[in-house]
Amino acid sequence: MSGRDLLSISKAVGLGKHVNGPAGGLTILERLDLEIQAGEAVAILGASGSGKSTLLGLLAGLDSASIGEVWLCGHRLDALDEDGRAALRNGRVGFVFQNFQLLPTLTARENVLLPLELSGIRDAASRADEALEQVGLTQRASHYPRQLSGGEQQRVAIARAYAPRPVVLFADEPTGNLDQVTGEHIIDLLLDLRAQSGAALVLVTHDPRLAERCDRRLYMRAGRLETDA
Amino acid sequence: MxxxxxxxxxxxxxxxxxELYLLAAALILTVAAITAVGFFADRVETAMARQGGELIAADLALESATPLPAEYRERAERLGLATAEIIEFRTIVMGSDGPQLVQAKAVDSAYPLRGRLKVSDGFATPEREMDAGPDSGELWVESRLLRLLGGEPGALLGLGESRLPARAILTYEPDRAGALFAQAPRVMLNRSDLTATGLIGPASRAEHRLLVAGDAAVVERFKRVIGPGLPVNIRLLDGAGGRPELASAVERASRFLHLATLSTLLVAGAAIALASRxxxxxxxxxxxxxxxxxxxxxxxxRVFMLRLVLFGLIASLFGCLLGWLGQLGLTRLLADWFTLDLPSPSLAPILIGLATGLVALLGFALPPLLxxxxxxxxxxxxxxLGAPRGSAVLTVLGAGAAMALLILWQAQDLQLAWKLILGVAGAVASLVITVLLLVRLAGGMAGRVRGVWRLGLAALARRPAGAVLQIAGLGIGILALLLLTLVRVDLLRSWQESLPAGAPNHFLINIQPQDVEPLANFLRDSGLRADTDDAAIYPMIRGRLVRINDRAVEPSDFADPRAERLASREFNLSHGLALQDDNRILDGAWWSSADAPAQFSVEEGIAETLGIGLGDEIAFLVSGREIAAPVTSLRAVQWDSFNVNFFVIASPVLLGREPATYITSVYIADEREALIPELVRRFPSVTLLDVDALLTQVRQVVDRGVLAVEYVFLFTLAAGLLVMYAGIQASLEERRLEHGILRTLGTGRRALLTSLAVEFTAAGILAGALASVFAQLTGWLLAEQLFGLTFQLNPLIWVIGVLGSGVLIGVAGTLATYPLVVRPPLRTLREAA
Structure with missing residues (x-):
């Protein structure tokens, strides 16, 4: 691995994804190459069905590629099994989802605590409290997701993603379920926390405002990465 | 950590x-039913065994033809058990009218250890209960001895070298049952008077018995300690084998109880399956x-497993607590029914309850969890992407293995367990196939109807897997309710009716051939038995079993004490042309004509005990002559009918010419007892035996059993309602979004509610029809195969099953889904997004 590779958080080489559907074979991603550096903020844009979320899933090791190589934090993902990939994500990778994906039966604080405890982090409780404070939800720590607004739920999800201090955060349409004002607050929060933590940020979005504030923008069209601006 | x-x-x-309420309720109910019956059965079975113990006046007895070594009594007493010794022998009593052969029993002051004696002071005076036998220096005798001797109570009787007064009339001995058909009148004396009579010497022919009683566990330990080294001439007796009439009733009560527990387990199992899914x-x-x-x-x-096990343990502990409370209620309810105090329950049911809860939960929840x-x-x-499609094989195997294990464990009868396992597997398979076919049919019909009907029927066909689960769940719930009706109304009534109010309470034995016709006339004319004819008075010939095929029968050849006892005693054989109503041929065939070849029909229990099979040739020594014939049928006998019955019956050709006495049974109501002296006077050679006490004892067992079974079935009922609730809940998640979309597209509330009513009513009718078929089938199997009762088709089951289920499920399902219909569609869609 070269010196440049050491700075690379995520890398895809000749990455392709094909699936077999009822109507025959379908190519979702076609031999794309991509590299994301430590601390970099990259936005992936594209129309619905262009393969953005599939690419995000492959880069995060949530899915296996049909062809090509994917590297995450210096590890080649296709050489690892599902548990190996989960262990690699554990503590290094954060996620923010469009539909928040908070566990409804846990309070805000318990949702933030969960990945910390799963990683076996000793000061999990203080880190969770710190993360909630960073997103301004200390007062709402004991509330359940159903008692929080959409924006608040997304802030809990962001606290959960940043609490283990990941090196990369993957976000799938983080403002997709929010109104414009709330969406802007969430964008500010995401980028502020990225700046503070130094983590790379890879996000899939339709939102041009959010994309504008990233270091790089990638456009997906019919499974191809057309622009790397 | x-x-x-x-x-x-x-x-x-x-x-x-x-999230866990439904699963917890199902689990708590299962464990509560198992432990309530476990605790209760534990106490009742011990009490019943003790009551059975009344038949030997103890919990356990050692019997020998020679005096028993003192070590047995010492061992029992060292363990803290109560003991008593009795000696029974035949002798002659001298009265004013001459000698009379009697069966004498010398008892010590501790006798009886279980049950009580009853005596009266005169022929027409009321009887009273006694805790102990006669004092030293007096005799208690049966009234017919005084009648035979022409004496009155208080008369001096010669017994060996002693002359003792007959101070009281002995009307009831708890341990008389075994000697019910002994023809000699009975005399009881204090053991301390025995030496003075000079009747019992070292070589005297007598039966010596050591009676033992106490805590069930200690008695069991005593039995285990002495059992293995017991010499062949000492027999171990317990109450269970005492009288077939009582044993039969206790066994049925026990079977009903276990059936009730098993049905709760099966029904709650369905609720656990639905809730865990x-x-x-x-x-x-x-x-x-x-x-x-x-x-x-x-x-x-690991987190999920631990969560499941912890949850299972907590819910099962609550179930055990509820079960314990349940048995307390039951015990309080039945307190007056027991003549003995119920012993404390052991802790074993708690362990069984916890294990049952975990096995049921893991069996149903583990495969989907994995x-x-x-x-x-x-x-x-x-x-x-949806949820992963699990391996149906794994799920079925897990649930099947758990249920099979629990059935095997609970049924306590391997044959019954296998029948049940195969029955349940067959029922579930046919239920699933039938529901799939019916759902497809409903789908086909949906295309031909319009509006809400189309919506409702299509909803069933749209989710075949969900519909199968839902209808199967509802079907099992309805089945539980129907079985409850069936068992409660039909089977328990059949059981009670098997011992009707007019069940015979007197046996007339020692009837001489020339008295058969006059006696039949007397019984008919006096209205004691309207149907009495010669055929209801059965010939009885005594014979000893000497050979099974080529094997000579020696008592010592049998390890089973009952078999040994049977082999050493004479059988009461009979012959006849017609099979009695309370007898059923299990294997082989009954002879159809008076000149049918020589053959025997043997009762199944005794055939099993003695190792006699269909086709075996058996030989009896009758009047010094060996009479042999093949066994051509095995019979089940309903002993608790109290009719005259025989272990072995021969075809008329075989025993018809042998000298016989005759026997019959008759019901004599209290107000008709005045006929008894007339009967005794007209037929002096006939011995009249009053079995009212035994009949009452059996009737009590039946009544207690019915009450206990009904109580336990309440758990099944609760499980049935729970499984129906789970069945309705199963589809709510899927419906939420569907209803949101339909409402958004402009479907009115009324139309949606009507479509729901159509769907649930159709599901209820399908489930009800299936449940009715299975309820009738199960009822038939239970009645005919398990309990030996006559089954009758019950049209009410169909009415309740199909119509009742349609209405019940239709209303309950519509009401349960009503909140989904009235909630704003935007809220539903937003949540789904």
């Missing part, structure tokens, strides 16, 4: 959020998110 922390947090949150399905998103966050599979699985391991973390990003 962190696994524990995460597990406890998730478990606490599961509980607070209500729903619980696991609701974990899908959480697992996907946790996998995304980097939780390794093995950690997640399938959670296959959830792709990608589902957190793409909900369209």
């Amino acid at each position: 962190r696994i524990w922390r995460i597990t406890l947090r998730l478990l606490g949150q599961d509980w607070r959020s209500g 729903r619980f696991v399905e609701r974990q899908t998103d959480a697992v996907a998110v946790m996998r995304c966050l980097g939780a390794p599979n093995h950690v997640l699985m 399938q959670l391991a296959q959830i792709s973390p990608l589902r957190a990003l793409r909900r369209d």
Whole structure:
């Protein structure tokens, strides 16, 4: 691995994804190459069905590629099994989802605590409290997701993603379920926390405002990465 | 440690959020039913065994033709058990009218250890209960001895070298049952007077018995300690084999109780299956998110397993508590029915309850839980991926293995367990296939109808797997209700009717051939038995079993004490042309004509005990002559009918010419007892035996059993309602979004509610029809195969099953889904998004 590779958080080489559907074979991603550096903020844009979320899933090791190589934090993902990939994500990778994906039966604080405890982090409780404070939800720590607004739920999800201090955060349409004002607050929060933590940020979005504030923008069209601006 | 922390947090949150209520209710109910019956059966069986013990006046007896070594009594007393010794022998009593052969029993002051004696002071005076036998220096005698001797109570009787007064008339001995057909009148004396009579010497022919009683566990320990080294000439007796009439009733009560427990287990099992499936399905998103966050599979699985086991243990403990309270209620309810105080329950039912809860929960929930391991973390990003399609084989195997294990464990009868397992497997398979066919039919019909009917029927066909689960669940719930009706109304009534109010309470034995016709006339003319004819008075010939095929029968050849006893005693054989109503041929065929070849029909129980099979040639020594013939049929005998019955019956050709005495049974109501002296006067050679006490004892067992079974079936009823609730709940999640969309598209509330009513009513009718078929089939199997009762088709079952179920499920399902219909569609769609 070269010196440049050491700075690379995520890398895809000749990455392709094909699936077999009822109507025959379908190519979702076609031999794309991509590299994301430590601390970099990259936005992936594209129309619905262009393969953005599939690419995000492959880069995060949530899915296996049909062809090509994917590297995450210096590890080649296709050489690892599902548990190996989960262990690699554990503590290094954060996620923010469009539909928040908070566990409804846990309070805000318990949702933030969960990945910390799963990683076996000793000061999990203080880190969770710190993360909630960073997103301004200390007062709402004991509330359940159903008692929080959409924006608040997304802030809990962001606290959960940043609490283990990941090196990369993957976000799938983080403002997709929010109104414009709330969406802007969430964008500010995401980028502020990225700046503070130094983590790379890879996000899939339709939102041009959010994309504008990233270091790089990638456009997906019919499974191809057309622009790397 | 962190696994524990995460597990406890998730478990606490599961509980607070209500995710586990249904599963907990199903599990608590299952365990409560098992432990309530466990605790209660534990106490009742011990009490019944003790009451059975009344038949030997003890919990256990050692019997020998020679004096028993003192070590047995010493051992029992060292263990803290109560003991008594009795000696029974035949002798002659001298009265004013001459000698009379009697059966004498010398008892010590501790006798009887179980049950009480009854005596009266004169022929027409009321009887009173006594805790101990006669004092030294007096005799208690049967009234017919005084009549035969022409004496009155108080008369001096010569017994060996002593002359003792007959101070009281002995009317009841708890341990008389075994000697019910002994023809000689009975005399009881104090053991301390025995030496003075000079009747019993070292070589005297007598039966010596050591009676033992006490705590069941200690008695069992005593039995285990002495049993293996017991010499062949000493027999061990317990109450169970005492009288077939009582044993038969106790066995039926016990079978009914276990059946009630098993039905609760089966029905609650369906509720556990539905609830655990729903619980696991609701974990899908959480697992996907946790996998995304980097939780390794093995950690997640450990967390889920631990969560399941902890939950199972907590719910099962609550179930045990409820079961314990349940048996307390039952015991209080039945307190007056027991002549003895119920012993304390052991703790074993708690362990059984906990184990049952865990086996049931893990069996049903573990396979779908293991399938959670296959959830792709990608589902957190793409909900369209859905939950993984689990291996149906794994799920069925897990649930099947758990149910089979629990049935095997609970049935306590391997044959019954296998029948049940095969029956349940067959029922579930046919239920699933039938529901699939019916759902397809409903789908086909949906295309031909319009509006809400189309919507309702199409809803059934749209989710075939969900519909199968739902209708099967509802069907099992309805089946539980129908079985409850069937068992409660039909089977228990049949059982009670098997011992009708007019069941014979007197046996007339020693009837001479020339008295048969006049006696039949007397009984008919006096209205004691309207149907009495010669055929209801049965010939009785005594014979000793000497050979089975080529094997000579020696008592010592049999390890089983009962078989040994049977082989050493004479059988009461009979012959006849017609099979009695309370006899049923299990194997082989009954002879059809008076000149049918020589053959025997043997009762199944005794055939099994003695190792006699169909086709075997058996030989009896009758009047010094060996009479042999093949066994051509095995019979089940309903002993608790109290009719005259025989272990072995011969075809008329075989025993018809042998000298015989005759026997019959008759019901004499209290107000008709004045006929008894007339009967005794007209037929002096006939011995009249009053079995009213035994009849009352059997009737009590039956009545107690019915009450206990009805109580336990309340658990089944609750489980049935729960499974129906679970069945309705099963589809709510899927309906939420569907209703939101339909409402958004402009479907009115009324139309939606009507379509729901159509769907649930159709599901209820389908489930009810299936449940009715299975209820009738199960009822027939239970009645004919298990309880030996006559089964009758009950049209009410169909009315309740089909119409009742349609209305009940239709209303309950519509009401349960009503909140989904009235909630604003925007809210539903927003939540789904």
